[in-house]
Amino acid sequence: xxxxxxxxxxxxxxxxxxxxxxxxxxxxxxxxxxxxxxxxxxxxxxxxxxxxxxxxxxxxxxxxxxxxxxxxxxxxxxxxxxxxxxxxxxxxxxxxxxxxxxxxxxxxxxxxxxxxxxxxxxxxxxxxxxxxxxxxxxxxxxxxxxxxxxxxxxxxxxxxxxxxxxxxxxxxxxxxxxxxxxxxxxxxxxxxxxxxxxxxxxxxxxxxxxxxxxxxxxxxxxxxxxxxxxxxxxxxxxxxxxxxxxxxxxxxxxxxxxxxxxxxxxxxxxxxxxxxxxxxxxxxxxxxxxxxxxxxxxxxxxxxxxxxxxxxxxxxxxxxxxxxxxxxxxxxxxxxxxxxxxxxxxxxxxxxxxxxxxxxxxxxxxxxxxxxxxxxxxxxxxxxxxxxxxxxxxxxxxxxxxxxxxxxxxxxxxxxxxxxxxxxxxxxxxxxxxxxxxxxxxxxxxxxxxxxxxxxxxxxxxxxxxxxxxxxxxxxxxxxxxxxxxxxxxxxxxxxxxxxxxxxxxxxxxxxxxxxxxxxxxxxxxxxxxxxxxxxxxxxxxxxxxxxxxxxxxxxxxxxxxxxxxxxxxxxxxxxxxxxxxxxxxxxxxxxxxxxxxxxxxxxxxxxxxxxxxxxxxxxxxxxxxxxxxxxxxxxxxxxxxxxxxxxxxxxxxxxxxxxxxxxxxxxxxxxxxxxxxxxxxxxxxxxxxxxxxxxxxxxxxxxxxxxxxxxxxxxxxxxxxxxxxxxxxxxxxxxxxxxxxxxxxxxxxxxxxxxxxxxxxxxxxxxxxxxxxxxxxxxxxxxxxxxxxxxxxxxxxxxxxxxxxxxxxxxxxxxxxxxxxxxxxxxxxxxxxxxxxxxxxxxxxxxxxxxxxxxxxxxxxxxxxxxxxxxxxxxxxxxxxxx
RNA sequence: AGGCACGUAGCUCAGGGGGAGAGCACUACCUUGACGCGGUAGGGGUCUGGGGUUCAAAUCCCCACGUGCCUACCA
Numbered sequence: 001x002x003x004x005x006x007x008x009x010x011x012x013x014x015x016x017x018x019x020x021x022x023x024x025x026x027x028x029x030x031x032x033x034x035x036x037x038x039x040x041x042x043x044x045x046x047x048x049x050x051x052x053x054x055x056x057x058x059x060x061x062x063x064x065x066x067x068x069x070x071x072x073x074x075x076x077x078x079x080x081x082x083x084x085x086x087x088x089x090x091x092x093x094x095x096x097x098x099x100x101x102x103x104x105x106x107x108x109x110x111x112x113x114x115x116x117x118x119x120x121x122x123x124x125x126x127x128x129x130x131x132x133x134x135x136x137x138x139x140x141x142x143x144x145x146x147x148x149x150x151x152x153x154x155x156x157x158x159x160x161x162x163x164x165x166x167x168x169x170x171x172x173x174x175x176x177x178x179x180x181x182x183x184x185x186x187x188x189x190x191x192x193x194x195x196x197x198x199x200x201x202x203x204x205x206x207x208x209x210x211x212x213x214x215x216x217x218x219x220x221x222x223x224x225x226x227x228x229x230x231x232x233x234x235x236x237x238x239x240x241x242x243x244x245x246x247x248x249x250x251x252x253x254x255x256x257x258x259x260x261x262x263x264x265x266x267x268x269x270x271x272x273x274x275x276x277x278x279x280x281x282x283x284x285x286x287x288x289x290x291x292x293x294x295x296x297x298x299x300x301x302x303x304x305x306x307x308x309x310x311x312x313x314x315x316x317x318x319x320x321x322x323x324x325x326x327x328x329x330x331x332x333x334x335x336x337x338x339x340x341x342x343x344x345x346x347x348x349x350x351x352x353x354x355x356x357x358x359x360x361x362x363x364x365x366x367x368x369x370x371x372x373x374x375x376x377x378x379x380x381x382x383x384x385x386x387x388x389x390x391x392x393x394x395x396x397x398x399x400x401x402x403x404x405x406x407x408x409x410x411x412x413x414x415x416x417x418x419x420x421x422x423x424x425x426x427x428x429x430x431x432x433x434x435x436x437x438x439x440x441x442x443x444x445x446x447x448x449x450x451x452x453x454x455x456x457x458x459x460x461x462x463x464x465x466x467x468x469x470x471x472x473x474x475x476x477x478x479x480x481x482x483x484x485x486x487x488x489x490x491x492x493x494x495x496x497x498x499x500x501x502x503x504x505x506x507x508x509x510x511x512x513x514x515x516x517x518x519x520x521x522x523x524x525x526x527x528x529x530x531x532x533x534x535x536x537x538x539x540x541x542x543x544x545x546x547x548x549x550x551x552x553x554x555x556x557x558x559x560x561x562x563x564x565x566x567x568x569x570x571x572x573x574x575x576x577x578x579x580x581x582x583x584x585x586x587x588x589x590x591x592x593x594x595x596x597x598x599x600x601x602x603x604x605x606x607x608x609x610x611x612x613x614x615x616x617x618x619x620x621x622x623x624x625x626x627x628x629x630x631x632x633x634x635x636x637x638x639x640x641x642x643x644x645x646x647x648x649x650x651x652x653x654x655x656x657x658x659x660x661x662x663x664x665x666x667x668x669x670x671x672x673x674x675x676x677x678x679x680x681x682x683x684x685x686x687x688x689x690x691x692x693x694x695x696x697x698x699x700x701x702x703x704x705x706x707x708x709x710x711x712x713x714x715x716x717x718x719x720x721x722x723x724x725x726x727x728x729x730x731x732x733x734x735x736x737x738x739x740x741x742x743x744x745x746x747x748x749x750x751x752x753x754x755x756x757x758x759x760x761x762x763x764x765x766x767x768x769x770x771x772x773x774x775x776x777x778x779x780x781x782x783x784x785x786x787x788x789x790x791x792x793x794x795x796x797x798x799x800x801x802x803x804x805x806x807x808x809x810x811x812x813x814x815x816x817x818x819x820x821x822x823x824x825x826x827x828x829x830x831x832x833x834x835x836x837x838x839x840x841x842x843x844x845x846x847x848x849x850x851x852x853x854x855x856x857x858x859x860x861x862x863x864x865x866x867x868x869x870x871x872x873x874x875x876x877x878x879x880x881x882x883x884x
Numbered sequence: 885a886g887g888c889a890c891g892u893a894g895c896u897c898a899g900g901g902g903g904a905g906a907g908c909a910c911u912a913c914c915u916u917g918a919c920g921c922g923g924u925a926g927g928g929g930u931c932u933g934g935g936g937u938u939c940a941a942a943u944c945c946c947c948a949c950g951u952g953c954c955u956a957c958c959a
Contacts, residue, residue, distance in 0.1 A: 009921075194956085201959085219959060269958040283957050343956090388888070392954070395887080399955085487954090518953090555907085558898065560889070562952080566896050572907050575921040586918030632898070636906070651918075659917085735925090741913095742925035748914050778916085831903080838902090843939040852902055852940090859903070 002700050004588040010581035012545030015694045020134055022693075028072075028707050029139045031079035033472040040076040041477035042068060043461050044140060045485050045493070046148065048087035049122050050094045053132035055519035055565060056486060058537040061138050062553045063516055063631060064484045068139050069686040070626050073711035079477050081464050082133070082140035084126060086149045088412040088453040089183055089349045095121050095411075111410050118411050122147075132538065137546055137689045139707070146464045148456040149413070156463040157413045157456050158430050160504065165417075165428045169365045170405075172417075172426070176282040177359050177404050178345060181303030181317075182352040185408040186361050188452060189401060190491055192345040192354050199342050203271065203335040204328060206231060206248040209256060215240070215248050216335050218270030220342060221280075222328070223320040225250065226309045227298040228257060230276040232287055235261035237272055251333040252324065253310055260291045279358040295358050301408070303355055317355070362406040362415060362449070366499065370397045373498040382498065382508045385629055386559045389487060389515045396491050403496075405452045412450030419445055458496035461509035478505060482512040490515065514629050517556075517563045535565060547688035548574035554687050555635040576639060577691055580684065583647050584695045587677045590658045594670045596701040601668045606730070606769050607653035608672045609723035614645055615679050620714040622683055638683050646676060649731065653772055674701060679712050686711075726765050730772050733804065736797040737777035740806050743820050744795055744813070751780035755791055758802040766802070792880055796821070796873040798866045803873070814881035821874045828867045835860040 023029060031041075042064050047057055064080060072078045095118050096106055106114045126147075133140070146153060164170040178187045202222045207214035215231055228250050233240035244261045257276075264287055265274045278288030279295035288295055298308045303317045312320045328334040345354040374397050376382050377390060384390045406415060418427045420436035421443040427433050435442045456463070461480055465473040479501075485494060494513055501509030540549050552570045556563045603609045618641045625634035657669045678699055685692040685706050696706035737754055746752060754777070756766050763784045766773070770782045790796075793812050794805040838844055838856055845853055 006918090008919075217959080221959085264957085266958045274959055277959095281957085281959080283959080286957095342959095391888075395955075556897075561897085562890090564896065566908085568908050569896060571921085575919095576907095578921045579919065582919035582922085584918080589918075636898075640906080647918090648923090655917090738924060739926090745913075748916070748924075835903095838940080841939065844902095845939080847939045848902075856902080 002698055002702075004591055004698065004700070006581065006585040006588060006698065008582075008585070010545070010578055010691060010694075012547065012577075012690065013542075016135070016137075016546055016690045019690055019693045020137065023139065023705065023707060024142070026705065028705055029080070029141050030143060031141045031477070032077050033476055035077040035476070037075060037077040039079070039476050039481075040068070040071040041079040041081065041480040042482055042484065043081045043464060043480055044083060045483075045489070046083045046085040046146075046457065046460065047129045047133075048090055049084045049126040049129070049147070050087055050091050051129045053129055053136070053537055055535060055537055057129075057133070058136060058549070059516060059519050059553045059557065059563065060484060060486065061133055061136055062550045063514070063557060065136070065138050065550075065689070066554060066626070066631060066686040067482065067484070069689065069707065070711060072139070072707060073682065073685065073709060075710075077476070078139075079144075079473075080138070080140045081144055081146070081477075081480075082130070082138070082142060083146035083148070083460075083464060084129065085453060085457060086122075086147065086412065088407060088409055088450060089185065090453075091118060091122070092409050092411040093183070093349060106410065114410055135538065135541060135546065137550065139689075144464070148453070148460075152466065153456060153459070153463045154413055155430075156459050156467055157451065158416045159468050160459060160500065161416055161451070161455075162428055162430055163504075164364065169369070170362060171365065172360065172362050174358060174360050175363070175404070176280075176285045176356050177361055178354045179301070179357040179359065180347040180350065180352055180354050181299075181301065182350050183347060183409065184301050186359060186404055186406060187347060187354065188404045188454075191348045193348050193351075194343040195346055196341055196343050199340050199344070201270070201338045201340040202325065202328075203337070204251065204275075205333045205335050206250060206257065206275070207333075209247055209249055211249075215243065215259065215273045216271045217273050217275040219275055220340060221321070222324050223305070223312075223317055224277045224280045224298065225275060225324070226253060226305070226312060227277045227279050227296040228255075228275045229278060229288065229293040229296060230257050230291065231259050232262045232265050232274045232276050232291075233259065233272060234265040234267045235263060237265075237267050240273065251331065252327055258291075258293070260287075260293070262287050262290065281356055285358065297358060299355065299357070361404050362417075362447075364403040364405055366400050366403050369499040369503050370400045370495075372502045373397055373495060376498060376502060376508050382510060382513060384513045384515065386515065388560060389490065389513075392487070393490060393495065397495060403452075405455050406447075406449040407452055408449055410450065412453060413456060415447040415449050415451060417447040419447065421445060454492055454496060457493055458500040459504075461497055461501055462505050467504070474505075479508050480510045482514055483510040484514045484516065486518050487515045488518065512629075517558075517561055519563045519565055535567070540567070540570060544570050544574040545577060545690075547691045548577045550689075551576065551635060551639075551687050554631045555639070557631040559630065576643065577688065579643055579647060580680070580688075580691060581695070583642070583651060584677060584681075584698070586651060587673055588698055591670055591674060591700055594667070594674060594700050598671055600675055601671050603672055604668065605657070605665070606723055606726055607650055607772065608669065609720045610727040611646065611650045611676055612672065612718050613720040613723055614641065615676065615712070616714040616716070616719050618683070619679075619712040623711075623713065626686075635687060638680070638687070642680050642684075646680060650676065652776060656771070656775055674699065678702070681706060682709055682712055685709075726769060729762065729765050729800070729802075730769050732799045733766060733802065734773050734776045736799050736804055737773070737779070737806060740795045740797060740820075741777070744806075744808065744811075744816065746808075746811075748778070751778050752806050752808070753781045753783070754779050755783045755785060755794075755805045755807070756802055757785050757787065757790070757805075760786060762800070762802055790873075790876060796877075797824075798869045798873075800862070801865065803869055814877060818874060818877055818881070821870055821877065825867060825870050825874065828863060828870070832860070832863040832867055835863060 045060060068078050068080045099105055161170060178189060178192045180187055199220050201218055201220060203216050203218050205214045205216050217231060231248055243259045246259055247256045248259060250257050264283060276284045276287050276293055278285045278293055279297040296308050298305055299317060300306050305312045305315045305320045307313050312323060315323060347354055374394055377384060384393060416428060418433055420439060420441050422441040423436060423439040425436050425438040427437055436444060462478055465471060465478055467474060497509045548570055551573045603612055618637055621637050622634045654669055654673055657665050660666060681692045681695055693706050696702045756763060767784050774782050791805045791807040793809050794807040795817050797804045835856060839860055
């Protein structure tokens, strides 16, 4: 026997932990690698092990959980594959900060010990975000949890590297790359964030060899001049043509620089002369190659000037800049400086200004595999939703440059390449080679670099399923059904998964990519710790409960728009959770003696017929919304129905039956009420897993977990248009009487009479269902008349073709009532005028579709009739008030 | 510089060629046997501005203004 008594208010903290444990213990999150049921799979965007659950995670994982729970309730074999990302630079930074606190740095420990420390750290704190995801209710199959540095995943990484290398798609080369002098590593272009900052444009005179005149170059980074090996002008620039082939002198270092002509130079920028620093600028590097200007690196890997900087050696790059500017000024080479706003690259991990530097790194040649990735989307093998993101996806892939994948850090997948110290051979292999394949030397050293974190993330959809083994998991769950993510990692991650998936699995990694919003603060700023504007989801869950929080996220998740989270709105949905709780409480306390196994009775009464019919429509719409990732539509449909139809109307209409003497009616109603509540709970479960599970277990007819109950599907045969139309009349009449009561200040406890005039077709409905109106509008009597004398001293209203009177002999305030009628009339008049004008327009009649015209005629007639009736009521009132 | 969004009630936001919507906030009334985290009723918007297409525009197109984001090698 289930407990039908509920506490008065829902206390989330008490039930959330209980049910999460229950789900895990019952194995309800587990996917079957072999099953006949249709498979549905999602791989989680693996959060960084260093991470704390933030709003972005909360939204991302709530949406995934909604989809997974929805599909599971439909009977699908659902796999939500969880895991975490080793997050190379980010994690290394965190552990290094700890070492700093101990007064150490990683070099004190050495590579091996340092990596050990990182693993220890991960052992202690890496599970934190997993627990936070559980708190959120995430129904991942935790028995399959993966980590990007797991043995299996690491093996996949090595195999991919080796394969691409032998296919010629991975190569090693000297390039200008983006270098972070704080993290002391190369970065991919994508990992550099350009930010506009104020700076200076320095105009510097490079004199002719005899010390006279010279050419004026312009730069924002004067310290790089120490690495200049030429000065370039545009070949068609008349001003400088005579100097091409001659030389100028580099100030401070007194190096002779050739003046060369190159089309890259913009004649209109600055002086039209460009200093060429091949080792510290990507374009200068290219110019240098075209004109055989040697690159000279003037900085070391920490941004400190090296011996090539001569007297400036040992200075930090910005110290050096100041010193150089001062020296130039002193020696008369600084022509002028001006303020200049420009965009400068910053490290996406530590925000340090990056230094473009010539360096030898590993690259993936991506043009060819990018092409396949575009084709897959173009051909519809993968859909990107909302569609507008497709354009970004294509734009990026079309302009893609080779991907720099080597990082000079210690935490990550070591590059599987060995160098022979004797003959220089490069050996790329899955396992450490015993000897050089060319000279048989065993004097081999492994490349000290590790791979970009995103290299392993790119394999996530198949590496987590066991690749390169041919596993039943891969067979069943690849390609995955949908990838749910925010657009900020569309390039970092989604595009690269497409490339790797297509290349190694010969199939797309996911059928759909659903791109959701970014969560911003109330001012529309991206939430970040440095801005101090973060709202901590864990605090929110403490304060409002997880269900209210999740529902809010879903309600905000409209396609194609960012979310500005407002705490008030979460509060609003906490009220909704409480409303559901209390609707259930009411239902349960009226289910005493209900037959748990009874079949659903054929509904007889209007309220039941209407509620059942409306439910079918809600089922259809909610299913449709979830199928198409319209989470907010689904949420608001359920909200509106539950609160404003089920609670506001149905529960009220059902009370007299529940409290009445008729056992048969009561028993039927109990069954239908139970069905209604059960339906609402099942609709809500994907959004609000905890409260629905708790309530589910109180329902007399529930079995097991709501997680595996059927998600409601519409049954067309239950839709009852007639009931809905009749119910509309009941609702409108009730509202009209309540309006009169409210506006006339009739005490809520006081009962009044009402008289309704109108055609038989309508009054018969009012007659048949008058008991509902009497009850809901607190009437002592409801009389019906086809025609005849209207009551004299009465407040009145018009509802469709019905005229409605509330006699108020002795209490009616004539002025107030006539004002009320006047207000109604003045609302109607402009609407009627607009309709009239429309119907007078011949072109409208000719060109608009017939049904639109017919609808407009109907509307006009309805409005005119209503206005006419209201005016008569007003006239009558005025006359009576004068007589009285 | 280009591209993409967005500008709807005081606030946060849905909607999207033919009746302006929700939540919160606001006003009045209410200890009606689920809920005051409640109920009933109510006030509030030339849908940023200007053009255009259309019988019809908040909705489609163009321009302007504003906001946000993304991409880019004028040093």
